[in-house]
Amino acid sequence: MVYVIRARFIAGSASVRLDDFRAGIMAWLDSPIIGNGLDNHTYVIRYMSSFRSNNLGFSNSITSVMARGGLVYLFAYLLPLGMLVKNGSKDEKLGMAIYFLLWCVTIVTEIPINIYIFSFALVRGLENRHPTGISQPKHMETIHD
Numbered sequence: 001m002v003y004v005i006r007a008r009f010i011a012g013s014a015s016v017r018l019d020d021f022r023a024g025i026m027a028w029l030d031s032p033i034i035g036n037g038l039d040n041h042t043y044v045i046r047y048m049s050s051f052r053s054n055n056l057g058f059s060n061s062i063t064s065v066m067a068r069g070g071l072v073y074l075f076a077y078l079l080p081l082g083m084l085v086k087n088g089s090k091d092e093k094l095g096m097a098i099y100f101l102l103w104c105v106t107i108v109t110e111i112p113i114n115i116y117i118f119s120f121a122l123v124r125g126l127e128n129r130h131p132t133g134i135s136q137p138k139h140m141e142t143i144h145d
Helices: 002-011 013-030 043-047 061-087 090-105 112-127
Strands: none
Touching: 013 043, 013 061, 043 061, 061 090, 061 112, 090 112
């Protein structure tokens, strides 16, 4: 295991990923509320280290979202997660926690399955909100003896 981790750092894979986090945060700090533009993928490049001049791709979603859309765009991703954590079942919470961790370390920001999963989290989070929010209409409630 140690050999694999060491090989990743030497080969540059881990170094590039860590540099992506650093570059994304630096770009986000330039405009933390509204970001630097949703279609502005190149903005982060100015903060990437020179050792990776031939590898200018980005490898994580969370700092990509933060750098491009700021806290406003990040909120659009975190709201469904928060609602599902608050109102979802244990299995849903565990599944979403695992997916969120993977989302943070991979670049799957706007692919269709990602949009579906975050939409599912929003719908399930709203659906399970009985005490103070959305609940079933009276004619659909089950009558218990």
